[in-house]
Amino acid sequence: MSRIGVFICHCGENIGATVDCEKVAAAAAKIPGVVHSVDYKYMCSDPGQNMIKEAIREKNLTGVVVGACSPRMHEPTFRRACEEAGLNPFLCEMANIREHCSWVHEKGDPTTEKAIDLVRVIVEKVRRNKPLVPIKVPVTKTALVLGGGIAGIQAALDIANAGHKVIMVERSPSIGGHMSQLSETFPTLDCSQCILTPRMVEVARHANITLHTYSEIESIEGFIGNFKVKIRKKARSIDMKACTGCGLCSQKCPTRKIPSEFDAGLGTRPAIYVPFPQAVPNKPVIDRLNCTYYLKGKCRLCEKVCPTQAIRFDQEDEIVEADIGAVVLATGFEIKHGDFFPEYGFGKFKDVIDGMQFERLASASGPTLGEIRRPSDGKKPETVVFIACAGSRDPAKGIEYCSKICCMYTAKHAMLYRHKVHGGNAYIFYMDIRAGGKMYEEFVRRAIEEDGVKYVRGRVSRVYEREGKLIVQGADTLLGAQPVEIEADMVVLATAAVANDGAEELAQKMHVSYDAHKFFAEAHPKLKPVETNTAGIFLAGACQAPKDIPESVAQASGAASKVGALFSQDELTREPVIAVVNRSAPPLYSTCVGCFLCQAACPYQAIEREEIRTRDGKLIKTVAKVNPGLCQGCGTCVAVCRTKAIDLQGFSNEQVFAEVMALLDRSEPDAGI
Amino acid sequence: MKLGFYPGCSLEGSSREYNESVMAVAAGAGIELEPVPDWNCCGATAAHNMNRELGLSLPARILAKAEAAGMKEIVVPCAACYSRLKVTRHELLEDEELRRRISAIIEYDLRCEPEIINVLQFLDSRVMPAIEGRIKSPFDRRVACYYGCLLVRPHKILKFDRLEDPRSMDEIIRRIGGDPIDWAFKTECCGAGLSVSKTELVGRLSGRILEDARIRGAEAVIVACPMCHSNLDLRRGAIEKAMNRKYDMPAIFITQAVGLAMGIDPAKLGLNRHMVPVKFRERPAGKVPAGPESPAAAGEV
Numbered sequence: 006m007s008r009i010g011v012f013i014c015h016c017g018e019n020i021g022a023t024v025d026c027e028k029v030a031a032a033a034a035k036i037p038g039v040v041h042s043v044d045y046k047y048m049c050s051d052p053g054q055n056m057i058k059e060a061i062r063e064k065n066l067t068g069v070v071v072g073a074c075s076p077r078m079h080e081p082t083f084r085r086a087c088e089e090a091g092l093n094p095f096l097c098e099m100a101n102i103r104e105h106c107s108w109v110h111e112k113g114d115p116t117t118e119k120a121i122d123l124v125r126v127i128v129e130k131v132r133r134n135k136p137l138v139p140i141k142v143p144v145t146k147t148a149l150v151l152g153g154g155i156a157g158i159q160a161a162l163d164i165a166n167a168g169h170k171v172i173m174v175e176r177s178p179s180i181g182g183h184m185s186q187l188s189e190t191f192p193t194l195d196c197s198q199c200i201l202t203p204r205m206v207e208v209a210r211h212a213n214i215t216l217h218t219y220s221e222i223e224s225i226e227g228f229i230g231n232f233k234v235k236i237r238k239k240a241r242s243i244d245m246k247a248c249t250g251c252g253l254c255s256q257k258c259p260t261r262k263i264p265s266e267f268d269a270g271l272g273t274r275p276a277i278y279v280p281f282p283q284a285v286p287n288k289p290v291i292d293r294l295n296c297t298y299y300l301k302g303k304c305r306l307c308e309k310v311c312p313t314q315a316i317r318f319d320q321e322d323e324i325v326e327a328d329i330g331a332v333v334l335a336t337g338f339e340i341k342h343g344d345f346f347p348e349y350g351f352g353k354f355k356d357v358i359d360g361m362q363f364e365r366l367a368s369a370s371g372p373t374l375g376e377i378r379r380p381s382d383g384k385k386p387e388t389v390v391f392i393a394c395a396g397s398r399d400p401a402k403g404i405e406y407c408s409k410i411c412c413m414y415t416a417k418h419a420m421l422y423r424h425k426v427h428g429g430n431a432y433i434f435y436m437d438i439r440a441g442g443k444m445y446e447e448f449v450r451r452a453i454e455e456d457g458v459k460y461v462r463g464r465v466s467r468v469y470e471r472e473g474k475l476i477v478q479g480a481d482t483l484l485g486a487q488p489v490e491i492e493a494d495m496v497v498l499a500t501a502a503v504a505n506d507g508a509e510e511l512a513q514k515m516h517v518s519y520d521a522h523k524f525f526a527e528a529h530p531k532l533k534p535v536e537t538n539t540a541g542i543f544l545a546g547a548c549q550a551p552k553d554i555p556e557s558v559a560q561a562s563g564a565a566s567k568v569g570a571l572f573s574q575d576e577l578t579r580e581p582v583i584a585v586v587n588r589s590a591p592p593l594y595s596t597c598v599g600c601f602l603c604q605a606a607c608p609y610q611a612i613e614r615e616e617i618r619t620r621d622g623k624l625i626k627t628v629a630k631v632n633p634g635l636c637q638g639c640g641t642c643v644a645v646c647r648t649k650a651i652d653l654q655g656f657s658n659e660q661v662f663a664e665v666m667a668l669l670d671r672s673e674p675d676a677g678i
Numbered sequence: 679m680k681l682g683f684y685p686g687c688s689l690e691g692s693s694r695e696y697n698e699s700v701m702a703v704a705a706g707a708g709i710e711l712e713p714v715p716d717w718n719c720c721g722a723t724a725a726h727n728m729n730r731e732l733g734l735s736l737p738a739r740i741l742a743k744a745e746a747a748g749m750k751e752i753v754v755p756c757a758a759c760y761s762r763l764k765v766t767r768h769e770l771l772e773d774e775e776l777r778r779r780i781s782a783i784i785e786y787d788l789r790c791e792p793e794i795i796n797v798l799q800f801l802d803s804r805v806m807p808a809i810e811g812r813i814k815s816p817f818d819r820r821v822a823c824y825y826g827c828l829l830v831r832p833h834k835i836l837k838f839d840r841l842e843d844p845r846s847m848d849e850i851i852r853r854i855g856g857d858p859i860d861w862a863f864k865t866e867c868c869g870a871g872l873s874v875s876k877t878e879l880v881g882r883l884s885g886r887i888l889e890d891a892r893i894r895g896a897e898a899v900i901v902a903c904p905m906c907h908s909n910l911d912l913r914r915g916a917i918e919k920a921m922n923r924k925y926d927m928p929a930i931f932i933t934q935a936v937g938l939a940m941g942i943d944p945a946k947l948g949l950n951r952h953m954v955p956v957k958f959r960e961r962p963a964g965k966v967p968a969g970p971e972s973p974a975a976a977g978e979v
Contacts, residue, residue: 347843350862401833401841469862471893476862 007038007132010066011124012057014048014073016103021046023107025117029072032121036128040064049079054086061090068131069097072124075104093136095581095655100127122668129667133660137581142634144230145330146572147172151222151511154182156546156557157335158204163565164333165213169572172327173208174236175218177266179284181205182337186267188367188375190554191417192448198283198370205285219290223324225515226610228634229541230330230577240320242277242291247315250287254307254316255279263295265372269362271380272372277307281370291316331541331568334525335561336511338547341396341404341500349395349468349498355381356475357468357496359395360414367421377425379495386494388430389422390477391415392465396501398436404501406522409551411499412439416449418497419458431458432491434465434479442555461489468496502551517542525549535564543567582655583636584611584643586629597628597650603642604629611635612642681804682749682792683711684740686720686759688904692912693756695948696904699933700755700797702947706940707808711753714744722758723871734776735783737766742786755797755933757828757903761836763794768835796829796838797902798846801936806853814941816855819958821898821935822891823847823858825865826906841865847902847932854939859894863887868909881916884909888917888925897958899929907931911953928956 011033015021026044034042041060045053048071060066069092071083076099084094102120110116146169150161153175161171173180184190185205187197208214223235258275265274267281274280276296279289297304298318308316342359344352351357356379358366365371366378379386393415397408412435419431438460440446452458463486465479474492481487504523512519517537518526525548528536535543545561546552552560571577588595594617604612615630629651631642640653652658689697704711717740719725726733740763744752754760767790770777781788795803825844833841844865848858866887869880888910891899901907910917910929918924930949934956937947949956 347840353860467862467866469890471890 007068008040008064008066009036009038009068009070009128009131010041010057010060010064011036011039011043011070011072011128012048012053012060013042013044013102013124014053014071015044015046016048016073016107017046020073020103020107020120023110023112023116024102024120026120028117029102029120029124033070033072033124033128036125038132039128041066048073049082054082057083057086058090061087061092066092067096068134070100070124070127070131071097072100072102072120072127074099075101095137096131096134098127098131098134100124126664126667129663130660133657133663134655137654140579140581140583140633141576142228142230142579143576144572144574145232145328146170147327147329148331148333148568148572149174149232149234149327149329150333150335152182152335152337152546152548153177153180153208153216153218154335154337154546154557155184155201155204155554156337156548156561157182157333158201158208159558159561160333160335160545160565160568161208161214162204162211163562164568164572165211167565167569167572169213169569171211171214172234172236172329173214173216174220174222175216176221177280178219178241178278178290179280179286180208180216180218181281181283181285183361184554185281185283186269186361186368187364188369188371189417189421191413192442192444194417194420196369198368202283202285205283209285216286217325218286220325222511222514225332228632229539230571231634232329232332232541234327234329234332236325236327238323238325240293240317240322241288242293242317242320243288244315244317244320245286245288247313248288248311249313249315250279250289251312252279252289253310253312255289257306257310259304259306260295260297263292268365268372269359271358271362271365291318331543331571332515333543333545333561333564333568334511334515334517334537334548335545335564336505336508336548338502338551339505341503345396345402345500346498348466349392349496350470350475351498351500354468354470354475354496355379356386356494357498359498359500360411360418363418363497364414367418367425375425377422377429384494385426386429387426388432388491388493389419389495389497390465390468390475390491390493391419391431391433391497391499392468392477393433393435393499394464395498397499399501402501404503404522406551407439408499408502409439410502410553412437413442413445413448413553415497415499416440416452416458420452420456423456423458431456432477432493433458433460434463434477435460436462436464442553463489502547505548508548515539515542535560535567541571579633580638581633582638582653583633584631584638584640584651584653586631586651594625595628595650596648597646598648599627599629600647601629602645602647603651606641606645608639608641609635609637611637680710680712681795681800682744682747682752683713684717684720684744684752684754684759684763685713686717686754686756688756688758692908693904693931695951696755696907696931696933698946698948699931699937700753702942703801703805703933703937703940706937706942707805709804709808712747712749714740714749714752715747716743720756720759720762722762726762731780731783733762734766734769734780737762738770738780738788739784739786741767741790741792742784742788744792745789746786749792751793751795753795753797753800755800755902757796757826758905760794760796761828761831765832765835767794797932798829798850799838801850801932802846805936806850809936809940810853813854813939815939817851817935817939818855818857819897819935820857820859820895821851821900822861822894822896823851823864823900823932824868824887824891824906824910824929826901826903827865827867827870829902830865847900850932851900851935854936856935858900859891859896861890861894861896863890868906869913870905870909873905873909873913877913877916878920880909880913881918881920884913885917885921888927889921889923892925892927896927898927898935898956900932900935901929902932914954926954926957928952928954930956 013030030044087097088094100123150173220238223237260276264270265272293299369375463480463482467478477491508523543564545564546557617625721736851858869883934947
């Protein structure tokens, strides 16, 4: 016979003002099996919790129902209280009479009656609850960091410095990401490479970090603490151990006119190349799509000049497998380019460039060695127009969001231009100036007041070429939408920051959700900004949304600390609300007939096949088995099982039907005991 | 092949040559254009600025007449008529309540079945396939294809060509042997309906268009809208005053260019009706000038 205690909470006025809590408690007392029923102003307070603990001890309760708020709020509180009083926490349940009742109804008898119903339903459930034990799963204390930009670097270093192993995977030949391409950084104008490269070197040297560049994720399976990952190391065509990074191969390579990715297409590189001088690792890679040997079967000049015989034309992709416990996604972003701005002539006029190309022009390591020279004829541009929000905040272009970094980098670009070309005119067309950040507004003021950058508030409708000049046609909305026409020598578009190429595919591979713009989705926009909906996978940097360097670094450290917290325990505890396939005595063994409809239905790949064998190894039958680490307790398998061989612990069919019956039996409260 | 046809007022009045050339080209390609029976004004541009229901009802009645006559597609050469019909059809299909209200006004349960086809789509999908390989005298001229605003805007509704840099007319010109220039004024405003009330402004706006075409060495501006044509042709005086320069570059309809390539008599294409005489500079047949002329050349006073 059950001995259930019911505790009705007033939640101050939240419930008490609408629901007659005393009446609910009195009605609950009459439910068969209920041996204790009280109401109290704040059940979640210490005295309230003590009431529950005392009742469990004095009346030897076998179950507890708390009629209060949503279980999302206080279920852990009350379950812990029960546990402290010696009751299995899974024998305690909450009846939600606040969100589901008092908050959504007027004061009155029907509302009180609904509260009574809700309590009655949960009493019927608790009567059938079974003690459950939380599931323990082991933790592999190695983290996978995907992406070797500043976010990935920061996350990897933080995790590695906390004493855990890190595997970093970067798809390009070197780590460093976009930050390595930048000239100076706002708001301090310190050289980007100077602050980044020490960290890149630290990653390469760190005893806890294994670096895989020119590599991609092939597949990932498993669950928090226990992922298995396959990494495809693309063929570099170089023996990394033999290569000394002397650079002779790159110097001698006859194919030299390939647009350099690092220089955003403004410079060229050979077919065997190191992306930039400070690359980590400083070992070349052969671009097989452009190498004469791979295209025509002849050349092999690099092989002849290599002093250490490190060239390997026959090298093949290699698959590396690893066990990991957590993942940090730091795959970054890219800026929109291509045929996106026909009105600005981007791609048509050589002197209409994007922000990253300007970074390369302004960078000492760039194609012009830091001198601002326009791409078409190498002249110093006397007038440069910067167009902010090129694509961003423009629903007509399909990008409604603000790319966030452009206001600041455009101010920086104009400033750098004015520093390098004395007497040059810098115009910025803008919609708003969004300079929220430490020292950011001051930076923009400095561009305007000290460096004489001319800000024009308005949008540019068109850029076209006439007699060697780029005519920028726009409006000045502060002068009453006055048409403005500027003859420029170069136009720089602050094009929208968008999700990286392949982000969607990766998200699907990793089972993390993503938004309409293919940015990875955080678990909660405010309170879980670094977690994803998949346990054990965290986010860092601009793969989640456009971010500047300080923000990316901060989030990366946040993700690293989450990984650290996960790795601080040897075993993970999970709620035991999972599906279980029944097992019974021989000769049946299980009512499962092995149809595996559940396997097809399971969204989490949690159903496995188990072979039941005799002692001498003869196969009796193959049945389904739920992997407790993967199961999320959604119940889909329970619904599709033809023989009712699967049940959900804590939400069994028996319990759910009892709840429904309790509602149907409302007219005869004594029936069905 | 028989297609529905909606001429609209311009094609019966100030742009008769557009009508004549559409008809001549269609006939040459073996296509019969059947006018929508008892058609009325599409309402542009007064109606939809005054009263939304009137602005929708007028085009809806045209659609109704075409639908009742069993027409599946209507060719609409005028860009403004095209826009009004297309927008009305879109709005009625999006909003069932609105469709019922307008149906009650026009006393016809409109299902919006007929598709609306603009002149470029008509040429591209119907005329060109029929005349390909039968180009008698290639239209070997360097021209500026001018689309104006209404053929590609609003893009969300029309879903035709590229919003900022359309290419369909350039493609047709290329197919009849012409050389379309790459320029930036394809969809810039010609001044449109301000032609009467602010002629001086139209002179300035249309003047910019002609000036850019001139600098890039165009021999003619090709249009697909009666309003654009009237501003670039009829308002040439205002343009020349605004730009302080003489322009002898004719503005001709795309259908006239196609008709010339098909070898149709210029008079049948209405080429004699323009205010700016349609005269092309003599040169050896089949030779297209290599590049833009120097700014000082031809046309200066």
